[in-house]
Structure formats: C-alpha cells, structure tokens
Amino acid sequence: MDETTEHSIMDEMGIRRALTRIAHEILEKNKGVENCTLIGIRTRGIYLAKRVAERILEIEGVPVPVGEIDITSYRDDRIKVKAVEDIQEGGNLQIQDRKVILFDDVLFTGRTVRAAMDALIDLGRPQMIQLAVLIDRGHRELPIRPDFVGKNVPTSKSEKIEVLLTEIDENDQVLIFQQRGKQE
Ligand SMILES: O=P(O)(O)OC[C@H]1O[C@H](OP(=O)(O)OP(=O)(O)O)[C@H](O)[C@@H]1O
Numbered sequence: 588m589d590e591t592t593e594h595s596i597m598d599e600m601g602i603r604r605a606l607t608r609i610a611h612e613i614l615e616k617n618k619g620v621e622n623c624t625l626i627g628i629r630t631r632g633i634y635l636a637k638r639v640a641e642r643i644l645e646i647e648g649v650p651v652p653v654g655e656i657d658i659t660s661y662r663d664d665r666i667k668v669k670a671v672e673d674i675q676e677g678g679n680l681q682i683q684d685r686k687v688i689l690f691d692d693v694l695f696t697g698r699t700v701r702a703a704m705d706a707l708i709d710l711g712r713p714q715m716i717q718l719a720v721l722i723d724r725g726h727r728e729l730p731i732r733p734d735f736v737g738k739n740v741p742t743s744k745s746e747k748i749e750v751l752l753t754e755i756d757e758n759d760q761v762l763i764f765q766q767r768g769k770q771e
Pocket residue numbers: 628629630631691692693694695696697698699700
C-alpha cells in the first residue's frame with residue numbers, strides 16, 4: 588500500500604451521529620420528505636443513502652425511495668448513460684420532477700458529483716438536486732457545494748480519506764492517510 592501514517596478521524600458512533608443529524612437536516616430543509624428520492628453514488632454513497640432513509644423512517648415514520656447511480660463511465664468527458672436503479676424494489680426509479688438528494692462518502696474535486704448530476708439530468712429532469720456527503724475534504728475544482736455534511740475535514744492534497752462501512756468493510760470508520768511520495 589502507498590499510504591502511511593494512518594489516523595482515524597471518525598468512529599462508528601461518530602458516523603451514526605452524523606447520519607442521524609443529516610436525516611434531521613433533510614427533513615427540516617424539505618419540510619418532510621414528500622417528493623424526495625435519495626440516490627447514492629456507488630459504492631459507499633449507496634449505503635449512506637440507505638442508512639439515512641432508515642433514520643428518516645424511524646424519525647418520521649415515512650419511507651423514502653432510495654436509488655443508486657454508477658457514474659464510473661461518465662467521469663469527465665464520457666457520456667454513456669446508465670440507469671438509476673431502485674435498490675429497494677429492483678426497478679427503475681422515477682426522478683422526473685422529484686427532489687433528488689445525492690449521497691457520496693467523500694467530496695473532493697467535485698468531479699464525481701458533477702458526473703452524477705449530468706447523468707441524472709440525462710435520465711429525467713429532477714425538480715432539484717441536493718447533495719449530502721459524509722466527508723467534505725475541500726480542494727474543489729468545480730463550483731459544487733454540499734447541502735448536508737457529516738464532517739468538514741481540512742486536508743492537504745497529499746492526504747487521502749478512506750471511508751469504511753460495515754456493509755462492505757470490516758468496520759465503520761473514516762481514516763486519513765498521508766500518501767507517500769506526494770508533496771504537501
Ligand atoms: O470529488 P472527487 O474528486 O470526484 O472525489 C470524490 C470521489 O472519490 C471517491 O471515489 P473514487 O473514484 O476514489 O472511487 P471509490 O468510490 O471506488 O473509492 C469517493 O467515493 C467519491 O466518489
């Protein structure tokens with residue numbers, strides 16, 4: 588592995604509290620979740636969206652549709668469109684005229700989110716798009732600002748953030764690394 592000097596900056600409890608707060612903030616900003624659809628960007632954004640939907644159900648007693656988007660093939664100039672799938676029901680999700688809340692684990696340059704927004708707009712015209720991220724590490728290269736943030740983490744460009752989630756990793760944790768060979 589390239590990375591050295593690893594530090595944990597968020598543990599399981601910290602992630603749980605941040606997602607609970609984001610669930611409350613989504614409910615407050617949207618005055619409920621009527622007409623809202625949560626869409627997670629592969630891979631970990633999907634699990635974050637699912638967890639927040641579970642919190643919203645607990646708090647408000649209202650189910651909110653959750654979908655996923657895989658933008659691997661859209662990054663930068665690639666234009667191929669892939670379907671948004673409903674990971675709860677296995678079918679396609681309607682995003683036309685919906686308030687779409689996009690989820691990703693880390694926001695860095697903003698290129699992934701831009702690609703996701705391009706793909707969504709190709710698929711149908713959402714009423715609006717909001718953005719939720721677990722970690723905002725700065726260094727934006729595009730004018731993109733999240734509406735909901737688990738934790739703002741000032742970083743140098745030579746550092747790397749890694750989000751671990753129990754759905755696919757050994758535990759829930761956020762790590763920061765100094766990448767060897769990269770200048771601060
Ligand atoms: O704002 P950006 O500069 O686009 O960076 C953020 C993206 O980087 C990571 O994905 P990555 O492409 O590293 O793939 P991964 O999800 O498989 O780690 C992360 O999951 C975000 O989607």
